[in-house]
Amino acid sequence: MSDGAPPPPAPAGRPLRVAVVGSGPAGVHTAGTLVAAGLPDGVRVDVLERLPVPFGLVRYGVSPDHPDMKAVTSTLADVLDHPDVRLVAGVDMGRDVTLDELRAAYDAVVLATGASTDAPLELPGVDLPGCWGASELVxxxxxxxxxxxTWDLSAREVAVLGVGNVALDVARVLARPARDLLATEVPAAVHEGLAGSALTDVHVVxxxxxEHARFxxxxxRELGAVPDVDVVVDPADLVLTPEGVEHLAGDRRARQVVEALQGFAERGTTGAPRRVHLRFSRVPVEVLGRTEGRVTGLRTHRAHAGAAGVVEDLAVQAVYRAVGYRSRPLAGAPFDxxxxxxxxxxxxxxxxxGEPLPGLYVVGWAGTGPVGLVGHTRKAARATVASLLEDVAREPAAAASAADPLDLVDRLRAGGLHVVDLDGWRAIDAAEVAAGAxxxxxxxKLVEVQELLAAARREGRA
Ligand SMILES: Cc1cc2nc3c(=O)[nH]c(=O)nc-3n(C[C@H](O)[C@H](O)[C@H](O)COP(=O)(O)OP(=O)(O)OC[C@H]3O[C@@H](n4cnc5c(N)ncnc54)[C@H](O)[C@@H]3O)c2cc1C
Known part of the structure; x- marks a missing residue:
């Protein structure tokens, strides 16, 4: 443990038993931190995962055209390879096992269940066909x-609401020539779908x-390097208010963002077949199309001084809400x-x-909301594990109190559940690489649960 490490827990005569629920980076780093802590009697960590495959949003969020980021998977796989860590995938806490059962079987339970759905957005017309959450497209x-x-890609113009990295991912994947995705892991049907897209313009709003964009x-800058796509920025959108100037002075990242935007504004367009427009100070007030029963436009109000209140309609046929991911409540666990x-x-x-529940912890996006990158989950894991070990040091695990978690997994299997272990995941991994070769x-990527399980069964257990 690093600075401020808690005192080591008193020996309990057996390893500490911890269940981590969720195998995204926060969960896996939690397991890694626990096994590296050097506990006197050791530790056994079970990493439960509802899907048949591990790694959460590293597999299902990080964009396929970011292969360098995807490479973190091998670091995470090394943690799962540790003899004191066990992958228990295909087990949904809530559906297959309750939180109470886990709390009875383990000395501590760490919720690392992330965030997988879209934050709600109050906007008239938001429920029209053609208006989707970014998480659905992703x-x-x-x-x-x-x-x-399958996905409806018949829209020529689309709006993406939000100015964070997920909005950029969505805009880039929609606008990028589909041939670029052949170098990635996307399923064949996704490549075919994108190859047939009618898209000409994406408006990121x-x-x-x-100065407040969260890119x-x-x-x-990467967006500017996508072939056959012009990035369009109206210089008028970059005129800052005095508050905006002050904000930039104290925020280096925001300054770099505005500089990059200025670069796009100066560069102008090249006549590329597709355009990504980055638009600011426009408050979405309605998704248009009630009469037609589907999205026909996006109404915005200009918020910029000089044009404040001016109505501007964008003639789009699809709208994506990229205003943040959100966690779902977990059965049996407190939820704000x-x-x-x-x-x-x-x-x-x-x-x-408002008091801590004994033996129950949370880490990553489930506890913080959708802020921070994969790299930040390692620090989050250290903080949660420090609290856990501090508590264990104060109240050592009773030698015989927790039921043996091995029984729990056996019981799940005996009940007919397909539990994928590490060998099973390795077999899925090998099958995907072979399908690519x-x-x-x-x-x-293999997609259907049944294909994933069939691949897992070839080498491991599922
Ligand atoms: C679209 C998108 C793109 C991103 N791109 C990048 C990027 O390029 N670079 C970067 O650094 N960061 C990126 N991020 C951020 C990064 O993905 C997060 O920081 C990180 O994944 C959060 O980790 P986590 O472990 O808390 O949650 P998650 O990665 O969401 O993992 C949670 C896991 O818990 C499982 N789970 C949920 N409920 C249960 C249950 N009831 N029982 C069992 N298991 C359960 C889930 O299936 C999932 O595997 C991106 C995020 C998104 C949404």
């Missing part, structure tokens, strides 16, 4: 087992001025519905009375 192009297999400068997180203090889950691609 799940489709990532080949998430629970996403639809931000409510506030460019990372690197990802923004306002913030969409499991309430906690330094990773200790708080009950209704057959068509000259590095990997092609």
């Amino acid at each position: 799940a489709w192009y990532q080949g998430h087992p629970e996403a639809p297999r 931000g409510r506030r001025g460019p 990372s400068p690197l990802e923004l 519905a306002g913030r969409g997180v499991v309430p906690n203090e330094a990773g200790r889950v708080l009950g209704a009375d 057959a068509v000259g691609r590095p990997r092609v």
Whole structure:
């Protein structure tokens, strides 16, 4: 453990038993931190995952055209390879096992269930066909087992609401020539769908001025390098208010973002077949199309001084809401519905009375909401594990109190559940690489649960 490490827990005569629920980066780093802690009697960590495959949003969020980011998978796989860590995939806490059962079987349970759905957006017309949450589109192009297999890409112009990195991912994947995705792991049907897209223009729309855009400068600049796509920025959108200037002075990232936007504005267009327009200070007020029963436009009000209140309609046929991911409540666990997180203090889950619930912890996006990158989950894991070990040091695990978690997994299997272990995941991995090699691609993702389980059974258990 790093600085401020808690005292090691007193020996309990057997390893500490921890269940981590969720195998995204926060969950896997939690397992890694626990096994590296050097506990006197050791530790056994079971990493439960509802899908048959591990790694959460690293597999199903990080864009397929970001292969360098996807490479973090091998670091995470090394953690799962540790002899004291066990992958227990295909087990949904809530559907297959309850939180109470886990709390009875383990000394500590760490919720690392992330965020997988879209934050709600109050906007007239938001429920019209053709208006989707970004997470729905992302799940489709990532080949998430629970996403639809086809996607309507008949819109020529689309609006993306939000000015964060997910909005950029959505704009880039929609606008990028489909041939570029042949170098990635996207399922064949996704490549075919994107190849048939009618798209010409993506309008990324931000409510506030460019100084408040949450893009990372690197990802923004990357957009400018996408072939056959012009990035269009109206210089008038970059005129800052005095508050905007002050904001930039104290925020280096925001300055780099505005500089990149200025670069786009100066560069102008090249006549490329597709355009991504980055628009600021436009407050979406209605998704148009009630009469037609489908999206026909987006109405915005200009928020910029000089044009304040001016109505501007964009003639789009689809709208994507990229205004943040959100967690779903977990059966049996406290949930702060306002913030969409499991309430906690330094990773200790708080009950209704505001006091920590013994042996229950949270880490990653489930506890913070959708803020931070994969790299940040490692630090989050250290913080939660520090709280957990501090508590264990104060109240050592009773030698015989927890039922043996091995029984729990055996019981799940005996009940007919397909539990995928590490060998099973490795077999899925190998099958995807082989499917890619057959068509000259590095990997092609398997999509359906049944195909994933069939591949897992070839080498491991499922
Ligand atoms: C579209 C998108 C693109 C992104 N791109 C990047 C990027 O390029 N670079 C970067 O650094 N970061 C990126 N991020 C951020 C990154 O994905 C997150 O920081 C990180 O994944 C959060 O980790 P987590 O472990 O908390 O949650 P998650 O990755 O969401 O993992 C949670 C896991 O818990 C499982 N789970 C949920 N409920 C249950 C249950 N009841 N029982 C069992 N298991 C359960 C889920 O299936 C999932 O596997 C992106 C995020 C999104 C949404």
